[in-house]
Amino acid sequence: MTTAGTTLVIGATGTTGSRTAARLTAAGHRVKAASRNATPVAGAEPVPFDWYDPATHTAALDGVDRVYLIPPLGEADPAAVMLPFLRQARTMGVHRAVLLSSSAIPQGGPAVGEVHQALPELFEQWAVLRPSWFMQNFTGTHAHAVSIRTEGVIWTAAESGRVGFVDAEDIAAVAVRALTDEQAPDTDLVITGPEALGHDDIARIVTEVTGRTVVHRRLSYEQMRDRLAAQLPVEFAAILAGMDRAIAEGAEDRVTDTVQRLTGRPAHTFRAVLARETRRDG
Ligand SMILES: NC(=O)c1ccc[n+]([C@@H]2O[C@H](COP(=O)([O-])OP(=O)(O)OC[C@H]3O[C@@H](n4cnc5c(N)ncnc54)[C@H](OP(=O)(O)O)[C@@H]3O)[C@@H](O)[C@H]2O)c1
Known part of the structure; x- marks a missing residue:
């Protein structure tokens, strides 16, 4: 069973974000597609968003109840950039966050591992994708x-x-389940x-x-x-x-059964x- 809502997809022009946005809109979900130039994405509402420009954050989060998160690329300390945004997201009504991390980065580990660590404390529903x-x-x-x-x-x-x-299509298919299933995974998924x-x-x-x-x-x-x-x-x-x-x-x-388990x-x-x-x- 799935739930309705509006998802802010960050990195909506990128490898996983574009596929996640396309799958969400094809399934009839509302999507705000975030990128620095508010690039049009079929079926979605394009919004300007830059991790390094907090002035773009409030409008991007308006009316949103869930987020797909790509960390700022090449940033040595993504937690410093992402956590203020995530606190604002929670204040503005976001209750579910799905973060793209990596199989190589454990919870609490370097870089985005710190954001992974903080996610369960910030959101009642969450998942960390570790492809x-x-x-x-x-x-x-x-x-x-x-x-x-x-x-x-x-x-x-x-x-x-x-x-x-x-x-990346399989990552997006898992992201869609994690964003829209009535029960969020509330765990990390390799x-x-x-x-x-x-x-x-x-x-x-x-x-x-x-x-x-x-x-x-x-x-x-x-x-x-x-x-x-x-x-x-x-x-x-x-x-x-x-x-x-x-x-x-x-x-x-290693191989895992995550794709089979979440997508069938x-x-x-x-x-x-x-x-x-x-x-x-x-
Ligand atoms: N490649 C792999 O094998 C692999 C494996 C595991 C994990 N990962 C992880 O995957 C992540 C990358 O995800 P991806 O491949 O889906 O993305 P991607 O194809 O690298 O695209 C990056 C996205 O981020 C946006 N972006 C860039 N700078 C931004 C900024 N300052 N503010 C807001 N948005 C910005 C870009 O949009 P605009 O340029 O249009 O703004 C684009 O949509 C990395 O964190 C990497 O560690 C990669």
């Missing part, structure tokens, strides 16, 4: 997708470590795809589905950090390279997602 790495990192505009297209190479320091890669794959497997499947040869090239932690630092602040590059190292050590080698259908395979997204791009 593994997105399958969409290999499609669209992510760095892996770009190097696949331009060089036929996936560069990582993940060695042969396996990851429960997950479809979300994965149906199987754990290494980057060699990813390269092989991309090759098979697209017909273009793609290989996985192994870098050391330092090589990966320096490669990323050409495009990102060095501290952030070090964090991302460290995540690859954690994958090499087995930190992401199995999680999509990487092969199926790639075929779907390749058709969409072509």
Whole structure:
């Protein structure tokens, strides 16, 4: 059973927010789609929203009773930016919050883990989505997708470590359940795809589905950090390279039944997602 209401979707132009907003409006729910330029999103009311501009927060929250939260990207201390907004949201009548975190970040852990820690104290109904790495990192505009297209190479320091890669559509489907089911999850949910794959497997499947040869090239932690630092602040590059190292050590080698349990259908395979997204791009 689902409940009615108006959801503020933050990051409504992004990978998970756009899919969450689309699924909510398709199911007949009211959505305010938040992004810095109030970009139109089909079926939703676009609203300007910037984490760093509190003047945008009151209008975005007006008439809203639930929120989907993407943290400010690249922010070292997301709690400092997000908690004042979340307190205001509660004061203005928001009773349910669904936060996008990551399988790599535990409750109370660094960065958005602090917001995770605070969520149950702020909202009577809540969920923290902790997806593994997105399958969409290999499609669209992510760095892996770009190097696949331009060089036929996936560069990582993940060695042969396996990851429960997950479809962003499956994350959105879980988000919709968490936002609209009469009973909120009131817990964190580690979300994965149906199987754990290494980057060699990813390269092989991309090759098979697209017909273009793609290989996985192994870098050391330092090589990966320096490669990323050409495009990102060095501290952030070090964090991302460290995540690859954690994958090499087995930190992401797991699958969960969250998608099946919340949506009633199995999680999509990487092969199926790639075929779907390749058709969409072509
Ligand atoms: N990629 C992965 O494998 C992976 C795995 C697990 C977890 N995650 C987590 O996923 C999160 C990213 O979520 P996503 O992929 O759905 O988003 P995304 O595609 O990275 O898009 C970011 C969204 O945030 C908006 N945005 C950017 N700066 C903003 C600001 N200052 N104020 C308000 N909105 C702002 C952007 O909209 P505008 O630019 O239009 O304003 C956009 O809609 C990160 O926290 C990451 O840790 C990623």
